[in-house]
Amino acid sequence: MLPSNSLDVLFQHLNDANSRWWQSWNQSVPPLAAAPANFPLAHGLPANWLETHADYYRQHLDLWLGLIGAKPLENKVEPEKGDRRFNAPEWEQPLYAYLKQSYLLSSRWLMDLVGQTQADELAKEKLAYFTRQYLDAISPANFAITNPEVLKLAIESKGESLQEGMKKMLEDVQRGSITMTDESLFEVGKNLAVTPGAVVFENDLFQLLQYSPSTDKVYETPLLIVPPCVNKYYIMDLQPDNSMVRWVVEQGHTTFLVSWKSIEAEQGHLQWDDYVESGVIKAAEVVRDITKREKMNVLSFCIGGELVSTSIPVMQARGLDWFESLTLMTVIIDHTEPGDIKHFIDWNIVRQREAQIAANPDTGGVVSGKELARTFAALRANDLIWNYVVNNYLKGKTPPPFDLLYWNNDSANLALPMHTFFLKNMYLENNLIKPGSFSLCGVPIDLRDVTLPTYVFAAREDHIVPWQSAYGTTRLFKGPLRFVLGASGHIAGTINPVTSNKRNYWVNDNLAAEPEQWFEGAESRPGSWWQDWALWLAPQAGKQVAAKKTLGSTKYKAIEPAPGRYVSARLG
Known part of the structure; x- marks a missing residue:
């Protein structure tokens, strides 16, 4: 317990530490100066800025008069839908109601000014984004002395909440990431990634897992799963009730999965070509050898889908018709x-990295998984950063157990050349839609040559892969294609177990030219989209045959039980 005369000192320490955390996090993403102009309005004020400014001050005066009792204190601005920062009843007390309203009013005023700035749309959009990031960071909810919930808890606990918060803050600063869940309750291989199976192949880039069949009969055509290499694979195999891998196995598919290795310093030279040649193609080769089947179905997720898609032209050029x-x-x-x-993402980042690679051609470099995780968290800063700053550091609480958030903090490193190639060719130059604009493994890449039956799933609230952009695949691939849209976001929309029967998904066999047209004619169906996918996949999977209980083969013997060493390794 803290003596009362130390509370002021602790408040100051907490706010100072909070500021240091913000500075540390901000260093991991491009500064505001990376925007087309210095923050906030270097392209010229709007023509009616005086009127906007005058109205802003009039409303602030009303707030002040309400605070001192000269007139009723009224809400000038309501929080946006889904904004939970000010939900607690303590924010309705006069002083804190004033702080909340002042902040919301100032935020609206600044965003309005940004919206009226004399700049092109792209520059204005970037400026608006980083302005919103700044405003989210300076919310009164994020600081001890302006958050009434924090003050109340500190008084009730006689300072113990502040002491515990400081401890949690220092622990997280030391490890370089925010604790989002009670990590002591999870362990890979114990209560995460527990679907039975074995590692049947490994190289320096990945381990290949084969899962034990749980049905007497299986489809004759195996399934290869290629997850993203920027995260650990077990987002698809969390706990038994929400494991997509377990559910797929229960549907009767002989299932293999690529478990990518978190890149170590000596592997910093790896290129995208290596992930194609020694990753996707090698995994497919082993699956064919073990199952003695000519073809397999392939399920890919996020960047894993781009790796698979760019592997297909290489395989076609070599006459490797291995995918059903x-x-x-x-x-x-x-x-x-x-x-x-x-x-x-901008050209400055790519040029800096290319210069680093050129200076170190043999070693390349490594992109930290923690850096990537902070960037993704910044896309939803209120939910994935500031929510935990308040809960953990200001209130001293341990967040509740949540398997998905444990996975979210279990990062993986990438090779710098591979990641830089990805940023340049995919994001900045959009080369995947430009036939022959680059080559992999000596083969010009033209995705118009992809004629496989393809199932495309997108999530309506995805903040990483906007569903309208995912719909663009329907205009590029030339084979029979089904597009399905699920509710929720990048992870919750994708990992949506059939057993829970949550949410819904949309289907429409008519692939309109534009995504909005497709959605207008789409039918909403309840529950998980997995049901629709299973019905689509079954005809591609062939007939039912007796399940083989032995994993691997004479050539590829089981190395160790699933989930394997690669996924269990954690960054320091």
Whole structure:
């Protein structure tokens, strides 16, 4: 317990530490100066700025008069839908109601000014994004002395909440990431990634897992799953009740999965070509050898879908007709409009990295998984940063257990050359929609040659892969294609177990030219989109045959039980 005379000192320490955390986080993303103009309005004030400014001060005067009792204190601005920062009843006390209203009013005023700035639309959009980031950071909810919930809890606990918050703050600063869940309650291989199976192949880039069948009969055509390499694979195999891998196995599919290795310093030279050659193509080769089947179905997720898609032209050029069908889950091929993540990617970053690679051609470099995680968190800062700053550091609370958030903090490193190639060719130059604009493994890449039956899933509230952009695949691939839209976001919309029967999804066999047209004619269906996908996949999977209980083969013997060493390794 803290003596009362130390509370003021602790408040100051907490606010100072909070500021240091903000500065540390901000260093991991492009500064505001990366926007087309210095923050906030260097392109010229709008013509009616005096009127806007005068109205802003009139409303502030009304707030002040309400605070001192000269007139009723009225809400001038309401929080946006879904904004939970000011939900607690303590924010209705006069002083804090004033702070809340002042902040919301100032935020609206500044965003309005940005919207009226004399700049092109792209510059204005980038400026608006980073202005919103700034406003989210300076919310009165994020500081101890301006958050009434924090003050109340500090008084009730006689300062223990502040002491515990400081402890949690220092622990997180030391490890370089925010604690989002009670990590002591989770362990990969114990209560996460527990679907039975074995590692049947490994190289320096990935381990290949084969899962034990849980049905007497299985489809004769195996399924290869290629998850993203920017995260650990077990987002698809969390706990038994929400494991997509377990559910797929229960549907009777002989299932293999690529478990990418978190890149170490000596692997910093790896290129996108290596992920194609030694990753996707090698995994497919092993699956064919073990199952003795000519073809397989492929399920890919996020950047894993781009790896698979760019592997197909290489395989076609070599006469390797190994894929029966392709499933793309939240994959963006056409990067014309990549969403808010574009504000973190520019040519300066790519040129700096290319210079680093040129100076170190043998070693390349490594992109920290923690850096990537902070960038993704910044896309939803209120939910994935400031919510935990308040809960953990100001209130001293431990966040509740949540398997998805444990996975979210379990990052993986990438090779710098591979990641730089990805940023340049996919995001900045949008080369995936430009036939022959680049080559991989000596083969010019033209995705118009992809004629496989393809299932494209997107999530309506996805902040990483906007669903309208994912829809662009329907205009590029030439084979029979089904597009399905799920509710919710990048993860919650994708990992939506059939057993919980939550949310809904939309289907429409008519692939209109524009995504909005498709949605207007779409039918909403309840529950998980997995049901629709299973019905689509079954005809591609062949007949039912007796399940083989032994994993691997004479050539590829089981190395170790699933989930394997690669996914269990954690960044320091």
